[in-house]
Amino acid sequence: MHHLRFRQVHLDFHTSPAIPGIGLAFDKDEWQNTLKAGHVNSITLFAKCHHGWHYHFTEKGRLHPKLGFDLLRAQFDACKEIDVNVPIYISAGLDCMILDEHPEWQCVFVDPNTLNTSVASPLKPGFHRVCFNSPYTDYLCEQIKETVHLFPNCDGIFLDIISQPECCCPHCLKVMRENGLNPNIQKDRQRCSELALERYYQMTTAAATFENPDMPVFHNSGHVTPGRRSQLKNYFTHLELESLPTGGWGYDHFPLSAKYVKTLDLDFLGMTGKFHTTWGEFGGYKHPNALRYECAAMMAFGAKCSVGDQLHPSGKLDESTYDLIGQAYAEVEQKEPWCDNVDNVAEIGLLTAAAINASSSRDIPGDIGAGRILLEGHFLFDVIDLDADFKKYKLLILPDDIHIDNKLKKRLDTYLGRGGHLLLSGRSGLDDDGKFLFDVGAECKGLSPFRPDYVRLDESIRPDSVKSPMVMYLPGYRIKVKDGKSLGDVHDTYFNRTDYQHFCSHQHTPYRLEASGFAAGVMKGGIMYLAHPVFSIYRGWGCVPVAEYLRKAVRLILGESSIETNMPSTARLNLMNQPENKRYVLHLLYANTVARGGNINVNGVTSRGMIEVIEDLNPLVDVQVAVKTPKEVKSITLEPQGTPLPFEKDEQGRVVIKIDRFTCHQMVVMNY
Numbered sequence: 261m262h263h264l265r266f267r268q269v270h271l272d273f274h275t276s277p278a279i280p281g282i283g284l285a286f287d288k289d290e291w292q293n294t295l296k297a298g299h300v301n302s303i304t305l306f307a308k309c310h311h312g313w314h315y316h317f318t319e320k321g322r323l324h325p326k327l328g329f330d331l332l333r334a335q336f337d338a339c340k341e342i343d344v345n346v347p348i349y350i351s352a353g354l355d356c357m358i359l360d361e362h363p364e365w366q367c368v369f370v371d372p373n374t375l376n377t378s379v380a381s382p383l384k385p386g387f388h389r390v391c392f393n394s395p396y397t398d399y400l401c402e403q404i405k406e407t408v409h410l411f412p413n414c415d416g417i418f419l420d421i422i423s424q425p426e427c428c429c430p431h432c433l434k435v436m437r438e439n440g441l442n443p444n445i446q447k448d449r450q451r452c453s454e455l456a457l458e459r460y461y462q463m464t465t466a467a468a469t470f471e472n473p474d475m476p477v478f479h480n481s482g483h484v485t486p487g488r489r490s491q492l493k494n495y496f497t498h499l500e501l502e503s504l505p506t507g508g509w510g511y512d513h514f515p516l517s518a519k520y521v522k523t524l525d526l527d528f529l530g531m532t533g534k535f536h537t538t539w540g541e542f543g544g545y546k547h548p549n550a551l552r553y554e555c556a557a558m559m560a561f562g563a564k565c566s567v568g569d570q571l572h573p574s575g576k577l578d579e580s581t582y583d584l585i586g587q588a589y590a591e592v593e594q595k596e597p598w599c600d601n602v603d604n605v606a607e608i609g610l611l612t613a614a615a616i617n618a619s620s621s622r623d624i625p626g627d628i629g630a631g632r633i634l635l636e637g638h639f640l641f642d643v644i645d646l647d648a649d650f651k652k653y654k655l656l657i658l659p660d661d662i663h664i665d666n667k668l669k670k671r672l673d674t675y676l677g678r679g680g681h682l683l684l685s686g687r688s689g690l691d692d693d694g695k696f697l698f699d700v701g702a703e704c705k706g707l708s709p710f711r712p713d714y715v716r717l718d719e720s721i722r723p724d725s726v727k728s729p730m731v732m733y734l735p736g737y738r739i740k741v742k743d744g745k746s747l748g749d750v751h752d753t754y755f756n757r758t759d760y761q762h763f764c765s766h767q768h769t770p771y772r773l774e775a776s777g778f779a780a781g782v783m784k785g786g787i788m789y790l791a792h793p794v795f796s797i798y799r800g801w802g803c804v805p806v807a808e809y810l811r812k813a814v815r816l817i818l819g820e821s822s823i824e825t826n827m828p829s830t831a832r833l834n835l836m837n838q839p840e841n842k843r844y845v846l847h848l849l850y851a852n853t854v855a856r857g858g859n860i861n862v863n864g865v866t867s868r869g870m871i872e873v874i875e876d877l878n879p880l881v882d883v884q885v886a887v888k889t890p891k892e893v894k895s896i897t898l899e900p901q902g903t904p905l906p907f908e909k910d911e912q913g914r915v916v917i918k919i920d921r922f923t924c925h926q927m928v929v930m931n932y
């Protein structure tokens with residue numbers, strides 16, 4: 261396994277050929293001192309950027325026209341002299357320069373509805389996509405080979421923008437003809453994209469490793485798609501989870517992605533940015549507290565750290581950026597001993613629709629909603645794919661829209677037979693005819709015609725503040741309870757809001773006072789089924805009582821829980837095992853993210869809308885956690901302070917930890 265360092269910078273350097281004096285302000289001593297001040301011990305530097313230019317002397321590409329020396333060599337040697345690792349970046353999917361010479365290598369996009377095709381306008385600012393089915397991939401591989409030959413002691417090759425849109429360029433049309441695919445059919449075009457990607461992966465990975473089979477390689481597409489283990493195994497040595505919380509990914513993308521990646525046998529980085537928003541934002545900064553939190557979160561979720569920056573065209577590192585990074589990385593450096601070679605401790609497996617469908621979408625509502633419920637409810641969980649070992653988990657959650665085929669059905673039956681618990685919702689657990697695949701103690705009568713409808717929940721799962729019928733914004737299934745335990749009543753509306761004679765007030769029609777006779781959910785033995793796509797509802801609407809309902813539902817079907825805490829829902833908690841050191845590391849993490857900014861358009865300048873930011877790090881006080889660990893805990897210290905912490909045990913044999921206060925991040929180290 262390729263072992264990563266903890267404190268990396270991803271130094272973007274996409275630099276216009278219209279800017280003069282590239283690299284002229286590079287100064288070796290200043291460069292080294294700035295990296296040292298930032299506590300950086302690995303930095304990804306550029307061989308070739310999205311504009312298509314090289315930053316080292318090359319025979320296989322073109323040196324940037326305003327660069328007069330081998331900048332990468334100078335940067336690289338300066339880093340190696342102070343023991344800073346250097347992975348090298350090569351833009352793969354975007355290359356403007358070469359498309360001027362070979363416009364026939366450009367992606368030709370297809371509108372799936374009209375079959376109209378288009379290419380990116382050559383007149384507008386922005387990067388252009390190359391097609392991996394075109395000879396461009398050969399051109400790229402020559403450059404990769406040249407780079408690893410010139411820099412044999414580099415610490416990896418980072419290839420960027422790895423995806424292939426549906427394309428109808430001449431090369432793709434040829435591939436489709438040769439493979440019996442019909443370019444008029446979307447599924448066939450998608451298959452052609454898969455073939456292009458497979459070709460890309462094989463050729464570029466071979467190129468990166470042609471002199472040194474151990475050369476680390478990473479292919480970036482902004483998100484790691486669950487369920488593609490063979491691709492990861494064949495072509496990746498490690499992972500870098502690009503996830504800039506303020507750049508469109510949000511603060512929940514990284515933890516959920518990390519929860520999946522941690523189940524794989526690959527070391528990985530979390531990658532945020534120093535920007536207020538996202539890449540390419542010169543002069544944009546987040547608050548130092550935000551970066552401290554983001555790096556702490558990476559460690560709490562079992563990742564190493566990477567911070568994205570963009571180098572000024574002059575080659576001079578930005579002082580304020582490395583002050584910012586230095587504050588976060590000084591803390592990371594202190595915490596490293598407790599964060600390396602760790603395994604996530606989990607009692608719940610969240611089987612995601614993304615993993616089942618190998619969907620590259622990073623926002624599948626049911627998956628995200630379920631993930632948020634588990635994060636906010638402080639459950640110990642993994643996000644899993646079909647290759648996961650189910651028997652590791654006390655509870656499996658299949659949120660909202662999981663198609664269960666025969667093979668999965670058999671595995672789930674075995675899992676249930678061994679005493680496992682199962683939480684199903686919405687379409688999950690139903691066959692193609694809408695009948696239950698499992699004995700949940702109820703019958704399914706199809707999808708409700710009422711949009712929305714309401715649930716009056718059973719006391720066992722009802723939010724503390726709501727006894728009345730609560731609106732469910734998405735339609736649920738009609739279930740009649742037979743020998744299971746009903747989890748509440750559904751109340752229909754008088755009618756759907758459909759026309760001028762059928763509407764009531766500002767939004768939806770009220771509920772009927774009498775229950776419909778259908779249940780909101782049912783539980784029998786180890787199985788709970790909730791009739792609505794509840795996790796998608798939470799993802800879409802963020803209603804707090806819905807969150808309370810779902811956290812209670814998870815607790816009910818989980819049974820006795822290994823963990824309980826009084827921390828607020830905005831706090832995060834994670835339990836790691838560090839077997840080599842015979843200790844568990846409980847991570848407590850807290851920041852209050854707030855939404856700032858909004859949509860404005862002034863003199864033709866449009867803002868980016870609301871952004872979730874962190875400014876303040878407020879302490880949490882009187883924190884309590886009760887945790888049951890697989891191995892008996894002998895002593896506890898707070899780290900990195902090294903303070904011993906007395907503890908007691910509750911009736912369930914759980915270790916009870918009390919902490920007066922912590923700010924941002926606290927590691928509770930439990931030795932066994």
Ligand SMILES: [Zn+2]
Nearest residue numbers: 391427429432
């Ligand atoms: Zn193509």
